[in-house]
Amino acid sequence: MFTGIIEKKSSILSVDWWKFTVENHFWSDLKVGRSIAHDGACMTIESFNDNAYSFFVMEESLNKTNFWNKRPWGYFNIARCFKAEDRVDGHFVSGHIDISWVVSSLDKKTDGSLIVWVDFSEEFSKFTIKKWSIAINWVSLTVVDKKPAYISVSLIPLTQDWTNLWDLQVWESVNLEFDMLGKYILNMHHDS
Numbered sequence: 752m753f754t755g756i757i758e759k760k761s762s763i764l765s766v767d768w769w770k771f772t773v774e775n776h777f778w779s780d781l782k783v784g785r786s787i788a789h790d791g792a793c794m795t796i797e798s799f800n801d802n803a804y805s806f807f808v809m810e811e812s813l814n815k816t817n818f819w820n821k822r823p824w825g826y827f828n829i830a831r832c833f834k835a836e837d838r839v840d841g842h843f844v845s846g847h848i849d850i851s852w853v854v855s856s857l858d859k860k861t862d863g864s865l866i867v868w869v870d871f872s873e874e875f876s877k878f879t880i881k882k883w884s885i886a887i888n889w890v891s892l893t894v895v896d897k898k899p900a901y902i903s904v905s906l907i908p909l910t911q912d913w914t915n916l917w918d919l920q921v922w923e924s925v926n927l928e929f930d931m932l933g934k935y936i937l938n939m940h941h942d943s
Contacts (some may be wrong), residue, residue, distance in 0.1 A: 753788050755844045755884070755891025757914050758830040763823050764803055769813075772805045773827060780831070786846065789827040790915070791889035791926045792816050793846025817851045817888075817924040826915040828889045844886045848926045850875060854919050855901060863908040866895070867916070869925060873900040877937060878929035886928040890914050 759776040766772075773789070775781065781799045787806075788794075792815075794806040813819050821827070832846075852871040859865050869887065879885060881897050885904065892904040911917040919925070 753793070753830060753844045753846050753889075754833050755791075755886045755889060756830060757828045757890055759828075760826050760913060760915055761829045763821055763825045763827060765823050766821060769808050769810075770797075770805055771808060771818075771821070772803050773829070775799055775802055775804050776829070777804075777831065786832055788830050788832075788844075788846045788889050790817065791828075791844065791846065791886050791928050792818070792848050812848075815848045815851060816926050820924055826918075828914045828916075830889065843931045844889075844891070844928050845931055847928065849878070849929050851924045851926050854921055854923050854925060857919060857921060863911075865906040865911055865916075865919075866903055867906060867919060868901055868903045869927065870901045871927065875927075875929065876900065878933055880930075880933065883933065884930045886926075888914070888916060888925050889928075890916060 761776055762774040764772045764774060781796055781804055783796055785796045786793050792812055796804050796806055798805050808818050850871060852869055854867060855870040856868040876899050879894055879897050879902050881894055883894055885892055885894055894902050895905050896903040906916055
């Protein structure tokens with residue numbers, strides 16, 4: 752289980768078919784088999800040393816995420832799963848991406864905040880609620896506005912500095928994980 756609070760912005764050192772090697776910020780806390788979220792997608796560590804770690808990305812993950820577009824010296828937003836005794840500063844996210852979709856518009860405000868609009872298929876609109884949570888590239892954010900096929904979020908300067916969202920471009924793909932609790936409630940209501 753994760754919270755959507757980013758720990759580090761980590762450089763992609765190499766991409767070799769389905770194997771990604773990433774800068775290691777967690778050093779001795781790593782072990783083979785540990786899960787780390789990369790732009791919101793939970794990946795299992797296969798090998799590591801003091802400088803880097805590697806993980807395998809299967810075809811299903813490539814189809815659901817923006818990993819197909821990642822290149823060496825780009826960045827992942829990364830975080831470890833939370834410990835049971837930690838405060839939950841973000842919202843509950845599973846590390847399983849719902850969809851990868853595109854940034855349709857960006858608007859830098861005079862106060863330094865950045866408004867980001869993301870378009871997606873209208874079928875996913877039922878999972879979004881104004882002033883509720885969404886994870887974009889793993890970052891826990893609040894939905895500012897909602898229309899049938901898009902949402903907007905606002906990034907404070909700190910979020911821009913700490914994450915890879917500072918460099919977003921229009922038409923760039925991002926990973927979306929809709930609010931887990933909302934999905935559970937909708938699913939229970941649908942099944943009853």
